[in-house]
Amino acid sequence: MDMSKNVKAVVKVMQPATPAEGAIAPLIKEMLCELGEDPTREGLVRTPLRAEKALRFLTSGYHMDLKRIVNGALFTVKCDEMVIVKDIEFFSMCEHHLLPFFGKVHVAYLPKDKVIGLSKIPRIVNMFARRLQLQERMTQQIAEAVESAIAPRGVGVLVEAQHFCMMMRGVEKQHSGTVTSNMLGLFRKNKATRDEFLALARRSG
Numbered sequence: 001m002d003m004s005k006n007v008k009a010v011v012k013v014m015q016p017a018t019p020a021e022g023a024i025a026p027l028i029k030e031m032l033c034e035l036g037e038d039p040t041r042e043g044l045v046r047t048p049l050r051a052e053k054a055l056r057f058l059t060s061g062y063h064m065d066l067k068r069i070v071n072g073a074l075f076t077v078k079c080d081e082m083v084i085v086k087d088i089e090f091f092s093m094c095e096h097h098l099l100p101f102f103g104k105v106h107v108a109y110l111p112k113d114k115v116i117g118l119s120k121i122p123r124i125v126n127m128f129a130r131r132l133q134l135q136e137r138m139t140q141q142i143a144e145a146v147e148s149a150i151a152p153r154g155v156g157v158l159v160e161a162q163h164f165c166m167m168m169r170g171v172e173k174q175h176s177g178t179v180t181s182n183m184l185g186l187f188r189k190n191k192a193t194r195d196e197f198l199a200l201a202r203r204s205g
């Protein structure tokens with residue numbers, strides 16, 4: 001008999017991707033074989049599990065949430081001077097080669113009426129760095145996240161990075177760095193603001 005009229009369709013609710021620990025390790029073991037290795041030799045026996053753990057950490061940004069990071073650490077201020085957090089170290093993975101790229105992020109903003117706890121900025125950087133990334137997109141995502149968190153008059157983000165996919169795969173370009181920037185609000189409109197930020201970001205120490 002046809003039950004469909006009586007039974008309500010069970011809609012499968014998509015759960016946020018919860019990591020199924022151990023699901024990646026067998027794939028890494030297989031990859032080791034494909035590379036011509038013997039995954040049963042002593043040094044490699046625990047490698048699949050270790051590599052899975054490392055990969056999950058390096059991509060843990062997918063499971064971070066901006067609201068939870070900011071967690072109310074917004075403070076009302078009269079200050080309208082530029083706030084800059086310099087030299088934030090980051091480590092990310094290029095989405096084209098699954099190889100690391102790393103470097104420094106400089107974040108600045110011009111507050112409207114709120115500032116954010118300074119320790120939150122590096123956490124926002126990590127949220128986007130710990131994913132498979134493009135440097136350009138990461139730069140933009142950090143700027144947009146800061147903008148949406150504190151609604152400032154402007155945001156500037158400058159990222160200086162070195163890419164292993166460039167450094168390891170060819171002889172040339174070993175010391176070349178890649179610089180990207182993203183300017184929002186007054187940082188985009190006002191050259192003096194932008195120049196002030198770039199000068200502060202690039203000043204060493």
Ligand SMILES: [Zn+2]
Pocket residue numbers: 094095096097098099163165166
């Ligand atoms: Zn790459």
